[in-house]
Amino acid sequence: MIRIAHISDTHITGEGAFKSYAFDLIVEEINRGNFDFVIHTGDITDQGLREEYEQAAYQLKKIKKPLVVLPGNHDVRNVGYKLFEDFIGPLNGVYEFKDGVVIWVDSTIPDLSDGRIGGQKFRWLKEKLEEYSDRKFKMVAAHHHLVPLPDTGRERNVLFNAGDVLDLLLRNEVTLYTCGHKHVPNVYRVEDLVIDNAGCTSCKKTRRGDVNSYSIIELHDEGEVKVTIRRVIGDEVSKEHKPVRPKIFIPGGKRILRIAQVSESNVSDRVYFRKKTLENAIRMINERLKPDLVIHNGDIVDAGIERYYEMAYEYYKGIMAPKVVIPGHNDITYLGYELFQEYFGEPEIMELNDVVVIPLLTAQYETPIGVVGWMGQKKLRGLLQEYEGKFRIVALHHNVIPIPRSREVGFLEDAGDVLKVLTDEGTELVLTGHGGNAYGVKIENTPIVNSGSISWELHRNPFGNSFNLIDIYTDMVVVWEVQSTWGSTKLLGIWKRKA
CATH class of the missing domain: 3.60.21.10 (Metallo-dependent phosphatases)
Structure with missing residues (x-):
């Protein structure tokens, strides 16, 4: 020793x-x-x-x-x-x-x-x-x-x-x-x-x-x-x-839920919005992947104006699966706070059998920096304790861990305290969507997965525009990154579920 x-x-x-x-x-x-x-x-x-x-x-x-x-x-x-x-x-x-x-x-x-x-x-x-x-x-x-x-x-x-x-x-x-x-x-x-x-x-x-x-x-x-x-x-x-052995797992047991995780579509009339890429991804989600749930982790529009929200609503109403849409910092600029509520509604807790999705609002007016706050942290801890025994998914826009190819300047200003709440309560899965690059790691017993940009040209992902496909089994969580244009996939993470 x-x-x-x-x-x-x-x-x-x-x-x-x-x-x-x-x-x-x-x-x-x-x-x-x-x-x-x-x-x-x-x-x-x-x-x-x-x-x-x-x-x-x-x-x-x-x-x-x-x-x-x-x-x-x-x-x-x-x-x-x-x-x-x-x-x-x-x-x-x-x-x-x-x-x-x-x-x-x-x-x-x-x-x-x-x-x-x-x-x-x-x-x-x-x-x-x-x-x-x-x-x-x-x-x-x-x-x-x-x-x-x-x-x-x-x-x-x-x-x-x-x-x-x-x-x-x-x-x-x-x-x-x-x-x-x-x-x-x-x-x-x-x-x-x-x-x-x-x-x-x-x-x-x-x-x-x-x-x-x-x-x-x-x-x-x-x-x-x-x-x-x-x-x-x-x-x-x-x-x-103790190091995890073996490092490679084979998913076993019954698949209990499939989620398509999407972020940073940034719908707009700007040249950086790739309309056909988003259309192709939505078609792929509906026809080939067929998830039980779609979670959009923010920046559904590029700016909070009505024309962009009308466009985004037309795209996303075509998704057949139930949706949870969480606002990002772009979504609440200008009139975006009111428009988000009008077009997509207040994100609410969703229960699907033994799975519960808890949306966590972090976006603030006119700044990319997010915050949960003391009251939000207390509420989050209470909800995680209330739903203990279920597979708890916390979905938010801002990162709680740093992601590659991005300059980390504290985009979630109370990330340390939020991360502590999530890991203390043994949250089964955390989904984020900021920074334009897909990434996933497990901290303590909590996998944290960030989605890349599904259709915005200004991303940081060598794999291109993408979204994540998450399969939850009785004994494991498997995350695939799916390329939005071609549908090619690569494994982003695979983790055993806690006993």
Whole structure:
């Protein structure tokens, strides 16, 4: 077994932000513990100043274990990235250990709180993952978080290209992604990737009245990963994950529901709207695929004007299956809020045998940024508890996870808290439709599936315009992406249903 101490956000400074007693307490625990090495995921200093780096170099020497340190956004302020290399070490690098490797990468942008692993750094990370592909344990470390976190306020500062990085890590079967940045400890499992966000080790700025903490990571010989959040006060919290075996499943049991998931038709008279593509997709849905239900995840029109709504209504009234239509941000521009209600009605909860579809409204006037809000989150949790025992589908427009080929700027401003509600309640399926690219992953026990654009030319999908076909079996959920023009398909995801 490999045992790792994960610290972050020490914010060493002479101006009162640094809690030296918390740092010394945690370092003493680490030195007395049987750890193989320690990883510090950034914000060693508070302002990236020379006097802070001098103090940080002195403080870090107290750790008597092998130490991997990488920069955070505070460290690169005031051209601190130059001082980091002088006082701490390389901004990017590789640390090898028994059966495994840590690849750390600088995710900072000078003088910004935002993060990015792009350009040369992305290619370098890809090359290193290929170079060390034979290792049993592959760890990637950066400062910025990869998926939205709960209890952090308004979602921001997730990696700009978080979707691309997440996809890269999953494709290369990375075991663990470690990060810090938000001063909140959290552990998520995304497919077989464990994401460990360390809390705040020794800074006064904790959130939600929390206390300082660090993470204990255990990598077991059989592939199991255990992460324990160790607070200076209070009980330990641990999460364990065993890799899913086998990776490929064959759907079994009875198919209980088929859904066509559609998004971003953006009906209009603009040149970017592909009329024949939408007509062909609707014909394919009716004649060949024959779903039990169609869910449109928003942006049914390009702008909220009556002419576009009349056109969209004529297209979609031709779909034979029952429909759930959820407004996107384009749909409620101008007079769209009233027109959506007039032409498609208020989205309502739909029950089909043992399946219930819960629409979640996120769109706001005149902005692509969505929100659920405290009241909406409370209502959502109540509905998920009310329908516990059924196959619960939550359908909304905005993304709750980052998707590839899209710059992630927090389109759902409370995504971290919403994701927490969805995963806490074990939601059986979440459907979203923003960003113009199809994608699907399972976080904890909840598959989250995003639909690409069915008929809008300005999309981000190399597969072209598409929609998703979702088959729900008694024991599995299978998602196919269907090309809108030719009808060719590819597997987007297949997940066992929870027992």
